[in-house]
Amino acid sequence: TFNEEWWGLVRYDGTPREAFWAYSRITAPSVGPPALHASAAVPRSPAGFRTQVCGFHPGCRRHIGFCCPDEHGAFDACCHASTTPEPTSPPRPSTTWRVQVRESAAPTEAPALAPDKPDAAASESSCVEHDYEAERGRFANGHFQVGTLGCVGVGECQFKRRADAQDLCDRHPRCTAVLLHPFEKDCAGGFGCFTPRYGPVTVNELWDRSGGRAWVRKGLKASCSEASASPSTTASAPRPASDVVAEYAFIGMHKAIQAQSACRDYGRLAMPKTPASRRHLLQAVTKAQAAGKLSKRWPTNTIWIGGQYNPTLKHWVWNDGSPARDLQWAADQPSAADTNQMTEPWLCMQLNGDLHDSAPQYEFAVFCELEVTEGSVS
16 A cells, blocks of 8 residues: 555655655646756755644644744744634543642751751742852761652652752752762662752761762852842741642643643643742652552653744743753653654653653643642642
């Protein structure tokens, strides 16, 4: 049988095959020799040409031309629209499951470290960035227990990126250093090898010989020091110890296109744009796995997130149009970067927080971000 995907004039992404150019050189009846119309040859289409056309996307089939993105690199609203007749958003499934993410104002530490137990609430200042200095052979022994400011890990808070570990360290007044443990495969549980620590920073020769590294927290950055020196007219009340800082709704398994619009009645598809939002989403995913909504087996170990590749800008963007920077890719990802990224233009995340690029036909979990008002939510 004839298979267009392998033997047609164009590839599945709209890129012309050699047969296309061969046919373009054949003289059409009553037109004249090829030389007369050689200059009218169709220009070569860029990779991903077909996915930019409005008709490729179910919600844009009444439009003509380029929609996703258009000639200026902007994505039309119909790119994420559903094909279901009005109302276009999918009905709320009866199995919708919600999870709240809470952050404690002060961590609960292991009993063995009681003498160094932090006794002050985490700072709520709008400017809490500190300077950090790499110091060889330095070590701090105070462990922040899992759940402190929403962190995850095995036995203590773990992070895959130093910036995320420093984010927690910035917000907790007793944190003194961030350590990098010299182990492979992202350390225990795959949650990462960076751990924020508290307590005295001491010299540890064994830690140094084993390849461990440390970044010692110093004073506030210059911009923060200036902000702190400015008199404040109002004092913010301390946040309750168990504020709900994020809430998500798990609404089932969907393909990529459906996932983009499935959250319309709830908020938006999860977009972990900051260290805090990444931490909150990872905590929600961990709770979903414990509740049996997700598992360690594919595809229920993967969720769609609100990001996609923009072929015009040639970089990843969030669904709100902002550039997606500092993405935490899994090893060997994005897998289509060296071939044609538009064959796998959607962002998805696994249980440990690693990101993958993906083709649209797979059904992964959908987590919607819900708006959370100030203060505790019951």
